[in-house]
Amino acid sequence: MLGQAIRGIPVGVLTSSYAGVLTMVVMLVIGSTLRLTDLVAVFKRPRALLVGLAGQQVLVPIVGLTLASGLGGSPCLALAIVALVPGGAASTILTAAAGGNTALSAVLTLCSNVMVAIWVPLLLAVATGICGTDALAGDMDFAGLALRLALVSALPLLAGMVAASLFPRLMGRMQPYLAHMASAIFVIFVAWILWDDRANLVSYVSGAGLLVPVQLLLCGTAAWLAARLFRFGTATRTALLFEWGVQNVPLAILVALSMGATSMALPSAAYGLQQLAVGLVLALILRQRARAAIA
Numbered sequence: 007m008l009g010q011a012i013r014g015i016p017v018g019v020l021t022s023s024y025a026g027v028l029t030m031v032v033m034l035v036i037g038s039t040l041r042l043t044d045l046v047a048v049f050k051r052p053r054a055l056l057v058g059l060a061g062q063q064v065l066v067p068i069v070g071l072t073l074a075s076g077l078g079g080s081p082c083l084a085l086a087i088v089a090l091v092p093g094g095a096a097s098t099i100l101t102a103a104a105g106g107n108t109a110l111s112a113v114l115t116l117c118s119n120v121m122v123a124i125w126v127p128l129l130l131a132v133a134t135g136i137c138g139t140d141a142l143a144g145d146m147d148f149a150g151l152a153l154r155l156a157l158v159s160a161l162p163l164l165a166g167m168v169a170a171s172l173f174p175r176l177m178g179r180m181q182p183y184l185a186h187m188a189s190a191i192f193v194i195f196v197a198w199i200l201w202d203d204r205a206n207l208v209s210y211v212s213g214a215g216l217l218v219p220v221q222l223l224l225c226g227t228a229a230w231l232a233a234r235l236f237r238f239g240t241a242t243r244t245a246l247l248f249e250w251g252v253q254n255v256p257l258a259i260l261v262a263l264s265m266g267a268t269s270m271a272l273p274s275a276a277y278g279l280q281q282l283a284v285g286l287v288l289a290l291i292l293r294q295r296a297r298a299a300i301a
Contacts, residue, residue, distance in 0.1 A: 030162045032095045032256055035184045036115055037166020038177045039098075044109040054107075054242050057232055058114045061250045062092050063121065066225050067129050073217045073224075075136050082137035085217060087258050088281070090129045092118030094254030100285045104292035106244030114249045116163055119257075123156035126261065158260065218280040226251040226288070244292055252285040 048055050070089020074082040093115050101111040170177045229250040233243035259275055 030158045031184065031187065032254075033119060033158070033160075033162035034166040035181065036095050036098065036112065036119075037163040038170045038181050038184065040112050040116060040167050040170065042171065045113060048110055048113040053236060054110055054238055054246070055113060055117070057236055057238075058110065058246050058249055059117060059121075061225075061229060061232065061246065062114065062118050063125055065228060066250050066253075069224050069228070070221055071133060071136055073221055074133075077217075078138050080137075083133060084262060085221075086133040086137060087130070087261050088218075088253050088255075089221060090126055090133065091254045091257045091261060092122060093249045093252055094119070094257060096255065096282055096285065097248040097252040100248045100252060100289040101245045103286075104244045104248070104289040105241065105296045106248065106292075107239075107241040108245070110242060111245040111249055114245070116167075118249075119163055119254070120160045122257070123153070123160060130261070158257075219284050222251040222281055222284050240296075247288070248285060251288075252281050255279070255282065 067086075067090050071086055074085040074089070076082075077085065093111075095115075098108060098111045098115055102108045166177075226247045229246035230243055233246050238246070255275065
């Protein structure tokens with residue numbers, strides 16, 4: 007009977023619920039890794055934080071919308087959504103793997119995801135006009151989306167930070183298990199979305215999907231140049247590269263599903279996975295170069 011009940015629920019409702027749970031778990035894990043000392047160290051020298059936020063909130067959406075504008079329709083909006091959401095756990099993990107400034111990356115993720123409830127709905131309203139999907143915008147409850155993003159993003163982040171401060175030993179023991187659980191849920195969830203609409207996967211990836219590596223390359227190059235302009239160290243440059251280049255895939259999927267457009271969850275997932283794949287290659291290259299420089 008449970009199987010029949012589940013099959014009777016629309017896929018969009020299920021995936022939207024799972025996307026919300028996944029995003030909350032990921033944000034809780036990120037929050038639990040932050041310490042007050044990280045915040046103090048970053049805020050003592052706020053220039054890198056301000057440059058990082060400016061890139062995340064302004065430059066990256068402009069690049070994404072510019073690339074997506076040539077597509078039109080749902081593919082345009084799906085690609086735009088990936089560019090509009092900030093970095094998540096993946097950007098911090100890749101920063102650490104590449105030997106970057108993980109404290110800056112984590113604080114950037116915290117600040118940008120606290121701002122997401124206000125900033126993403128505003129950018130989304132602009133994106134629907136550029137992509138010619140105003141019909142979706144007409145049915146969209148932007149205030150409701152803002153509230154939902156705050157509940158699944160900002161609050162779990164802050165809750166993770168508070169829990170880590172009050173119960174450091176407990177959260178230290180739980181953090182690896184939470185991270186593994188988030189990773190497992192993410193893999194199963196994305197695999198489900200890709201399998202559910204597998205017939206259209208090749209067309210999505212071979213079409214607009216070709217622009218995803220271009221977006222990462224452009225944003226990553228801009229981050230590297232900005233870091234050189236402001237004379238940041240190599241570790242800070244690496245953090246900015248991944249914070250600007252790799253977005254929060256679960257949050258992007260949640261935004262797509264919140265618009266009532268289940269079909270856009272597939273390209274959002276596919277584009278997000280492409281970002282992660284390219285980002286992983288870059289992280290390995292940067293890590294190898296860092297080791298070679300030390301040797």
